Amino acid sequence: MLVLSGRGQEFANRVSLESGQPVQQCYQCGKCTAGCPAASFMDYAPHQVIHLVQLGLEEVVLSCRAIWVCTSCYTCTARCPCRIEVARIMDILRARARRKGLHRGQRAALFADLFLDSVRRHGRLHELELGARWGLSTGQPWREADLAAGLVAKRKLRLRPPRIKGVEEVRRIFREAARLEEGEHG
Amino acid sequence: MVRYAYYPGCVAEGSGREYEMANRAVAARLGLELVEIEDWNCCGATPGHNTGHLLGLALPARNLALASGMGLDLVAPCAACYNRLVTAQREIACDPELQVLMGRLLGRDYHGDRRVLSMVEAVAAVGAERMKALTVRPLEGITVACYYGCLLVRPPAVIRGDDPEDPRLLDDLLRGVGATTVDWAHKTECCGAAQALPHEEVVLSRVRRILEAAVTFRADCIATACPLCHANLDQRQARVNRRFGTDYRMPVLYFTQLLGLAFGLNPGELGLGLHFVPTAELVRRIA
Amino acid sequence: MSVTPREPKIVAFCCNWCSYAAADLAGITRLRYPAVLRILRVPCSGRVHPQLVLRALQRGADAVLVSG
């Protein structure tokens, strides 16, 4: 049972402001959900995610699985009759969930962390490294072994990490972006 | 000779190696000079914008600034890279505050004044005439399901040009070299994109539907313009078959590979041996 | 005595303003009822003289419906 009142407009307004999307305008037609490739794997369908935002149910929406199963394919955004960029709202929600530490345990968040960590260290992604760390972090090191073997056989996995000259610049981007976002929302 | 700044993207040296090979070979044949951006960095892809708005903008912005310094328009063959570059460029251009902020983040002046093209757009810009003239082995009798995926056409407010529900650019290119393309409903259905590792079940269910549709339309192969789509459709096809008890053997080719074949390029040069689903029979039918 | 089962035949005297309109409405809303009814329009059920009812029964109607 969800208790609705006493939340005010704050959360919905913040999400609207951050995303530039008129969240309250959504009239729950469900077209986003109907076209969503991942909706059947979500706990809340995309239109419900928006509805939770409208109702100010911040904890529910930030800890839901749906925002992490989202594939960022923009189908919802392309089709929304209210011209709400739903995918953009998903971005905002994921970033907010991270700031509140509610992303822990979400596989997609872990994947993003590992991916970006590789980028931070080398300036570019090192696929082999990402694959290996993913396997270790999820406790299923051999899960992708068949694919990895195939890739190695076709020399489609670079063994040595890439390295760019401007790697410091890239690290600076990570640092500064994190600091700025922290400042903006902290 | 047309010169472009070229942004290969991180998988160009790895899992998308054959796309890179084909792109280079076909570009040379078409008279496109692809000048690789020196010291380019990862665009951040989906994890980038999923994690932070500014991070998602600044990583591609560095590349935009580098291209701007070269004074060349920019070609990004990977649909995801292309999408991130265009998105960053558009968003920053609309917001003067962001422009200033980018300067601080990059530690250098930000200019994003050069055009960003996908590989499809760059090739299409060459013109049908010239393509036709270069075609030595027309793809006659080959039925192709052109698969655009998401990031080449969406969101329409950012990625402009082709119709987001029924794009035609890729179809036009391949028909121009003699192939038959199918009018199928799954041109822009998402393959699950970046969820391949975190939520593979999403990808497998999507890939299955796309393959099913291609088979229904009697396609001989699927053509893609994105290494992420390709990885999902080609590398994970065997897993789809295992999971759903199906028996798909649908070759998935990059569109530049098909163009290269039509131009008479050597299949090896186009990396056609690097796919998981064998392409040899298809290649034989063309050659 | 006749042994062949016979379709029943009903004659209905329907008031133009009430049941005749109701019968129209039944049609408009595509309701279904057995095709054994023959409707006769009268201006009012008060117009239905017993003589008319008798006549219908005499001439083979199995039942008469007078409805206002």
Add this chain to the structure above:
Amino acid sequence: MRRIGVFCCWCGSNIGGVIDVPRLAMEALNLPAVAFSTDYKYMCSEPGQELIVRAVAEHRLDGVVVAACSPRIHEATFRQTLERAGLNPYLLVMANVREHCTWVHPDDPERAFAKALALVRGAAAKAARTEPLAAGTLPVTRRALVIGGGIAGIQAALDIADAGFEVLLVEREPTIGGKMVLLDKTFPTLDCSACISTPKMVAVAQHPRIRLFTYAEVVGLKGFLGNFEVTIRQKARSVDHGKCTGCGACWAKCPARVPNEYNLGLDRRKAIYVPFPQAVPNKPVIDRRHCRQFTRGRCGVCQKVCPVGAIDYAEEDREWQERVGAVVVATGFDLFEWAEAYGEYGYGRYPDVITGLQFERLANAAGPTGGKIVRPSDGAVPRTVVFVQCVGSRDEAKGREYCSRVCCMYTAKHAWQVLEKIPEAEVFVFYIDVRTAGKAYEEFYVRARRAGAHYIRGRVARIYPEGNRLRVVGTDTLLGRPVEVPADLVVLATGMVPAAGSGELARILGCGLDKDGFFQEAHPKLRPVEAGTAGIFLAGTCQGPKDIPDTVAQGSAAAAKVVGLLVREEIAYEPTVAMVDQTRCTGCGKCRAVCPFKAIELVTRQVRAGTAVAERVVAEVNPGLCAGCGNCTVACPSGVIDLKGFTNEQLLAEVDALCL
């Protein structure tokens, strides 16, 4: 021998898709007196009608059967066709093979065909016995009666009066204005309701051709289209409005305080009162149910303080008759009595559960709180306001199946008003569907949403008090989760029901009501502002729930119909009336006794019987009053009354033919 033509219509596939229409036409040719028959796709179309006109000439037809749809739809059309063909229009008989046959038996084409043929047989038998009938004319009383002084009645009265005809406007309350004048703002434009309706009230009062009777009721109606006689009862006001100046001394001093119905019980008024400052007429009446002079037999304060001696406790109700040519019913609606039906919402026990109309009074600057939205219980400003849609609408279990049409919009307006007037307020709207069919309505609804109103799809299951707040229990069907809202104020969007007394008025007027008790229009699409009874028109919510624009449009539409009637000097009446064979009439008067229209009188006439001429008392039918019901034909013991258009001979022949 008569020469009847039978014209069988396919009505596209409506008839032609079920039965073999050409075969029907062919078999019709075997019927007695049928000289010609044919079929056509759409007989009512121009070429179809031309077909009839040509056939009448070519085959010298003297009677026509059209086997098509209900005569209630196209009898008038084909009568005109006959006129163009040079035949008397009453030589037409229609066989209803669509509504009464193919539409109800689409799955049984064989029996449907047999039935269609029987209907054609009956019609042809009747057609062979038709006679030319001529419509007579009657003068029209060029004056209209409008019942109800809400916005529909006001609009109708003004339009008719502006067209140059006298109007009697009868309103049962002490003032005109109806419900609209109670509203605060009107959606979607947010015009101030009083600002746009009170000038119209004044216009009514000042119009030289409108005679306004407030605190009055229509208690009788006789006559017919163009010639009605209405009985009006003026309820005793106990105040001589001729003398009263409206100074207000009386109500200032009146000691009796009673719940004020104009503020929906949110405050109190005196027993002698003017409902609200803008009332028309702006003079008081005494509410005798609450006046101490009447309830206790002593008080007399108002009489003592009245400076002009206008108070008259002895005044009595007065009744008199007026003649009018047309009647507009504009009696409006009442709100669904939710407190009697919704125990789950507390049966009206919780003061902070109010109706939308009460909310209007709270939001209205002229209301009891001066426009401040507060809780009736403690006067506190509510932080969380819950709106509940469809209370007494779309609720079969509560006896109200229909949609009230305005609640979605007024709730959107209320939600918007709360968010505008109360900073930090939270608004929840529980709804089933949001219906915004109207110009700029959807946009307004979106505006309310954008302002922050939370729309939750689902009907509220329960409301109960919790401390000094209320708990609203519902389900968010879009989330699929039960939800609860602790609320300060709950506003119920109660639906519209027919105004109290509609049934009694319908009986007096001889009009029909629909299944929900609203006045029944003559045709739901093509005659939306006419009652089934000729000369009586409908305007506004008496006919069904509607918003102000639709109500005003209907008021004007009804007025246009009335004006179209009153501009005529005289009107034709249907010739299908009773006729008495006075040579055989015994003058028993049984026909007069049963005539519901008082159309039969006993008169002394020189009557020829055989060769003798004698003076006898006989029955005589007034064709203007006779509605052609035929009751007299059955009552007549000597069988000497017949009904034109439905003669005994015709009906017997039709029965015979149907039973073949």
Add this chain to the structure above:
Amino acid sequence: MLFQRLLDYVGVAPERLQVRWISGSEGQKFAAAVSELAARLQNLEPDERLRDEP
């Protein structure tokens, strides 16, 4: 109804004359009345007593 009793008296089943009040808005009721009457007639032998000889 007097006339119905009269029919009964001469031996005609009272079911054979039905009088119903159905208003113009009651299409459903009309269809139901016809269906019910038709069903009731199924249980009655044809009554030839009143018939004119053909």
